[in-house]
Amino acid sequence: MKSKIILFLVTFLVWCFLSWVPDFQHIIIGIVISAFVVFMMGDLFIGTPQLINQPQRYWYFIVDYVPVFLWECFKANLDVAYRVLHPRLPIKPGIVKAKTKLKTDAGLTFLANSITLTPGTMSVDIDKDNGCLYVHWINVKDADVKGATETIVRRFERILERIFE
């Protein structure tokens, strides 16, 4: 029930932004459509509603995760620009395997997205039962599981553990 209310608020907020500036008619239609979407989709999206009223998690998300993510994203772009502009294409690609300790769906999704947008790595598949990630790495420095885990996963895992677990 709680996750349905939160989903309703989120969809209604997105609707308000989409139909900016909101007036009376837009808001009525938005309430009807949000209620319908929540009625159909129900509990699909928010798996752990007990974490939502813990304000320190939002604080960690804004202070720890977002600046690190933006900085890594910018570095990734400079990295790609360097590799593309270099006349001999300095790439050494391969798919490596990394372990993760995260369990929840939201945590794994954010971890995979962060890996894709950080320098030189892109997540290809997740094996949720064994806690493995298969990561395509454009410049393989360390082919065994332990080294790849240290280099790719650890930095974001430490932050995401405090937010989603």
Place this chain on the structure above:
Amino acid sequence: MIDVIGLIFITVGLIFDFFGCLGLIRLPDVYNRLQASTKCVTLGTCGILFGTFLIIGFTAAGIKALLCIIFLILTAPVAAHAIARGAHRSGVNLCKDSIIDKYAQDKEGESVNETT
């Protein structure tokens, strides 16, 4: 002043978009191309949208530009992930410079079971 900052954001975004397209042409196989296009096009397009938001402010189009940034950052990596996984499962090999493919090693047993 705010217009100039917006134009700088749009220019940087266009440059990164250009690098993404260049990577799409120059790099050898699907996975490397996906890397270049996903990273550069995500940040480049977000830069263009953010510059647009700075120039036109909190109007109907500006708010939509901000929403588009959030949806792009959330969905572009998922799309790349889906394309890479689909390509690997349908048998697209890595380019011949590749040094390791742990995914194929781990999936070998499974694909044999699927075909029999």
